[in-house]
Amino acid sequence: MSEPETSFDEGRYLYCVVTDGDGSLSTTGLEDEQVRVIREAGLVAVVHDCSSLYDSDSATEIQRWILAHQSVVDDAGEAFGTPLPFQFDTIVRGDDEAVRSWLREEEATLTDHLEALAGRWEYRIEVVWDEDAAREELEAADDELQQLAERRDSADEGTGFLLNKQYETRLDQLLSEQRRAEAADLAERIGSEVTELVDLGERSTVGLDVGGADEEVDVLARFAVLATDDEQEAVGLLLDDVAADPGIEVRFTGPWPPYTFTPELGEEGPDASDEV
Template sequence: MGDPTFEEGRYLYCVVENEDDAELAENGIDGEPISVLVRNGLGAVVQPCDSPYDSDDLETVREWLVTHQSVIDAAGEAFGTPLPFRFDTILKGDDDAVREWLADQSEMLDSHLDQLAGHWEYRVGVTWDEERVRDELRAEDEELADLRERIDDASEGTAFLLEKQYDNRLRDLRKARKDELTTRLRNELDPLVAEFDVVDSKGGVLESNETEEVVQVSFLAHEDREEEIGRVLDDVAAEPGIEIRFTGPWPPYSFAPELDA
C-alpha cells in the first residue's frame, strides 16, 4: 500500500462488467455511498475515503468485513460475477484515477471476468452422527477389538497405555473415513466444477454430542450446474447419519485472482 496518508482516495470493493456509471442501493463502510465508475465496459465498485480502515476494536473490524462482503454480494446480484478486492484495498485519487486504473488494467480485468462469467463459489459442510461412526469403526476394525479385550484383562498401568493406543487407533480410523468422504465429494463433483478446495477442519475424535462439521469444501462452478451438484450432494446426504449444509452462490472470494490498486 505504501504511504497510508492521502487527501483523497477510493475504497475498492470489486470490478464488474458494466457500460454506464451507476449507484448501488447499498451503504458502504461507515454508511458511505457506493458508486460504480465505468471505463471500457468495466465498472469499479467504490466509495470515497481519506484513510485506510484500521481499528483495534474487533467488533468494528467485523462490521467492516461484513459490509465489504455485503456490497460485493449486491454488486454480483446487479451485474453478474464480480472480481472482488481484498478488504481495505484503496486507490489514492479521485474518480478519474479509478477510471485511469481501469483503462490501464483493462486487458487483465477483461480476461479474468471472461473466465469467471457465470461462475460462483459454493460451500459444503458435512456433519455425521459421531456415535454411529464410532460404533461402526469399532465393529469393523479387528485391531480395535483386540485392544479392547487386552484392556479388559490388563492391570491398571497397562490398561492406561492400551487405552491411549485405542484412542489413537480410533482417531486414525475416523480421519481415514473423513478422507474417504472428502475424496468421494471431490471425485463426484469434479466433472461439474471448475475448481475445488478442501477447507481444513479438525481431525480429532469428537465427543458424541458435538455437531462440528467433519468435512468442509468450497468450489467454483457455473450457475447452470447447480441442479446437478444438488443431486450429487443429495446422494451423499442419503447415507445414514450424514447431513449436508450447501450454501451459495457467492462471489468467487476464494477463487478470484488477487487484485491490487
C-alpha cells in the same frame, strides 16, 4: 510490498470490478458512504471516497464493515453480473483518475478474469457427520482394536493405561483415514459437476461460513465451488443423495460473489490492509 499507511490525502475504497454494461448501482457501503462507479476500458470499478484504512480493535465493528462490503459486492453482482470482488479494505490511492489509470493498466488481466467468472457464482458446502457413530462402527469392525480392548480389559492398571493409549491412537488414526477418504470421494464427485472446487478443509472464513460461528459440529468436509446455474442444480441433486445417509447433514449456501476464486493481481494492484 511495504506496510500501507493508515491515512492518506485521497483514496478510493474498492469493492469490486465488473464488466461495463447497462447496469446502474445505487447503494451505500461502509459507514453509509455513498457508493458510486468509475468507468474505463469497458470496466466498472465500484468505489467510495476515503482518506484512511478501516482499522479497529473491535471485532464486532470489523465484522459489520466486512458484511457491509459484501452487501455492496452482492448489489453490484445483481446490477452488472458476476463481479470480481476484492478483499475488505482494498484501497486505490488517489482520485478517480488514479482508478481509471489502474483500470487501463490492468484491463487485459481484469477482463480475462471477468470472462472466466462470467455466469458463475460461488457456493459453499459443509458436510457434517456423526463422528461418535463412526467411532462405534470402527470399534466393531477393526480386529486390531478388538484385540487391544481385550488385552486392556484383562491387564493390570499400568499396562491397561498403556494399552488404552494404543487403542485411542489406533482409533483416532482410523477415524482420520476414514474422514480423508470420504472427503476425497466427495470432492471428486462434486468436482466433476462444477467449474472449479476448492477444498476448505476444516478452516473457517469470515462472512460466508455455512455453519454458525459458535456452533460445534463434527465436520467431514468443507468445499467452495464455482458453478453455473445448471452446475449448481446438478450439485444440489448430488448433495440430496449424500444427505440421505442418516449419519450425514449437508449445508449448501449461495450464490455468493466468487471470493474464493478471485485471483491475486500481484503487487501492481491496489493496496490492501490485512484481512481480518
